[in-house]
Amino acid sequence: MLSPEGLVAVVAALTFLGLLAWHLRVVRLEVPGGLEEDEEEEEEKEEEGTPILTQDGVGCCRLLCKPSALAQHLERSLGRSAALRGGPWPWPRWPRLRLLQQLLQPPDPAPAVVREHLQVPDGGLVALDWLVGPRGAGSRQRGSGGPPSPVLLLIPNAAGKVPGGLLQLGRRALELGYEPVVFNRRGHNGCLLATPKLQPFGDPGDLREAVAYVRCRHPGAPLLAISEGSGSGLLLAYLGESGSSSRLAAAACLSPVFRARDWFEASLPRLYEWPLLLHLKRGLSRYAGALAEAVDVAKLLGSHSLRELEEALFCGTASWETYWERNEPLRDADEVAVPVLCICSADDPVRGPPARTLPRELFRSSPYFFLLLTPRGGHCGFPQRGPGCCWAHEAVLEYFRAIGEFLQVEERRIGAPQPRRWGDPVPEPPAFTWQRSYTR
Numbered sequence: 299m300l301s302p303e304g305l306v307a308v309v310a311a312l313t314f315l316g317l318l319a320w321h322l323r324v325v326r327l328e329v330p331g332g333l334e335e336d337e338e339e340e341e342e343k344e345e346e347g348t349p350i351l352t353q354d355g356v357g358c359c360r361l362l363c364k365p366s367a368l369a370q371h372l373e374r375s376l377g378r379s380a381a382l383r384g385g386p387w388p389w390p391r392w393p394r395l396r397l398l399q400q401l402l403q404p405p406d407p408a409p410a411v412v413r414e415h416l417q418v419p420d421g422g423l424v425a426l427d428w429l430v431g432p433r434g435a436g437s438r439q440r441g442s443g444g445p446p447s448p449v450l451l452l453i454p455n456a457a458g459k460v461p462g463g464l465l466q467l468g469r470r471a472l473e474l475g476y477e478p479v480v481f482n483r484r485g486h487n488g489c490l491l492a493t494p495k496l497q498p499f500g501d502p503g504d505l506r507e508a509v510a511y512v513r514c515r516h517p518g519a520p521l522l523a524i525s526e527g528s529g530s531g532l533l534l535a536y537l538g539e540s541g542s543s544s545r546l547a548a549a550a551c552l553s554p555v556f557r558a559r560d561w562f563e564a565s566l567p568r569l570y571e572w573p574l575l576l577h578l579k580r581g582l583s584r585y586a587g588a589l590a591e592a593v594d595v596a597k598l599l600g601s602h603s604l605r606e607l608e609e610a611l612f613c614g615t616a617s618w619e620t621y622w623e624r625n626e627p628l629r630d631a632d633e634v635a636v637p638v639l640c641i642c643s644a645d646d647p648v649r650g651p652p653a654r655t656l657p658r659e660l661f662r663s664s665p666y667f668f669l670l671l672t673p674r675g676g677h678c679g680f681p682q683r684g685p686g687c688c689w690a691h692e693a694v695l696e697y698f699r700a701i702g703e704f705l706q707v708e709e710r711r712i713g714a715p716q717p718r719r720w721g722d723p724v725p726e727p728p729a730f731t732w733q734r735s736y737t738r
Contacts (some may be wrong), residue, residue: 346658347671350376352390358382362661362669368637368704374666375700379691409465411480414724415489417506425482425489426508428490446519446548449512450476453525453533454501457574458486458581459652463678464526467691474695477516481508491585494592496613499528499558500625502536509536513545520547522698527648527678528561529696530554531627532638548631548701550639550694553678556657559622559624567647570677571604578607631660631667639668639697641690 313470350373357380357543363369376382418424450471454460460480483504485491499502520727523546525533530551537544541738555561579599586595593611599608613621621628642649642656649655652671661669670693672680680690 321489322367327702335724345445348373350670354436359672361671362658362671363667364662364665368665369668370425371426372639372697375696375703376670376693377692379696381689381696382631389446400443400520415532416508416511416649417492417643418504420495421493422484422495422504423490423492424484424504425487427480427482427487428513429465429478429480431469431472431474440577441726446516447475447477448520448522448702450698451480451512451521451523452480452507452569453505453523453529454482454487455526455529455576456531457575458483458660459486459574461526461678463688463691466569466687467524467694470691471695472576476522477519479512481505485581485585491499491588494585494588494590496589496611497532498621498625499608500535500627502532504530505536506717509545521545522550522701523554524550526552528555528558531625534627534631534634535629537623537636538628538635541630541633544636547705548637548639548698550641550697552641552680552690553643553675554627554640554692555648555655556628556650558625558627558656559654561649561707562608564650566604566723575604575607577602582611626662628657631657632666635700636666637666637701639670639694641670641680641693642672643677643680644671644673645675648677672731 315467347360350359350361358539359376361369361373361376363372384493410430412430414423414426414428416426437546450468451470452464454464462483464480471478480487482489483497484493485496509521509523523533530586533551533553534554534556535548537546537549575708579601582589583599586599589598598607598610601610609618616669640653640661644652656669656671658669662705674688675681680688682689
């Protein structure tokens, strides 16, 4: 006999399946303008970028970027990798089926983590969850005299929910010798809300403090970052505001939301918006008393869309337009000074049609932005057959490996630093900066 919790889960699953069947009969893709209006424009752009051909000659992705030495190296590395052989997309015309599977799939057992709370200057708290567990043959033991293990900062979506896919990436990175750590915003994922203030969509202040702390804890280790979905807005805003002082060696975004204001103002797929809205309200209701000092809690909890919730939470005294002037992810994209790989799917039902949501001109003009576009993959899905469930995870790890390899070659070409003489003071490790010649 089913328990009450099990019965509720079955009813929710049947409800979602009913809604999905209705949507598939009425529209092919629930985005502003529909898929049909963008077909002609997409046909003109679908051949843009360099096809990534694997060693077996099968190419399913295209790399759009400004030509450079680094771009050529990434093309060769991704082409040699088996990561892009994800296999055929199982539901080629129904990417929302994959989205539904992601929402209803039972969570995997949570990995073992060691949590650290970090107090930021205004008294707020953020949490860092360091993944711990067995390491594979590719890991480097501490104290062995070799180079320090790279630190991989994992940034969940803007709702603070850490999906199973991101944790699987963390486990895989742990096996390969990385030090993975999850960044949790204020009030998210069990992190206490110490002040009546949450983190706006594109305000990188708290992330900046977390990066500075990780750098102090691992001063000699390469620092890498990856974000997923709407959480990419925070990473992109941080890279733009920080410029060459970001302390990161490289970054990656899976299914990022580039134009956040347009995304909030568009009619999102209900299968995505409703569960996300419910998750956010449930988390915010825990802090209703504390938030009452700064926001209208009744309006907040009574919101019927993500836009209404965002506006009630952060636009009490400022206008909607002013809010996005300060929080649009790409507002300072011209200042980004480290390579950023963005893996996107043309059929992403959450982001919307590529013709309206992908800033192609940014990838054509900036030497630091790389777009890996696949025709099928859904939203943060990118399924593959065989070990693992997401080929994009392997592609990102291959990208980070290629970045490290490229830097080693360039350092040897430029020349190794002179050895320190006996008795000289030990220099502090410099903040990472990219040489302009790397991207020419």
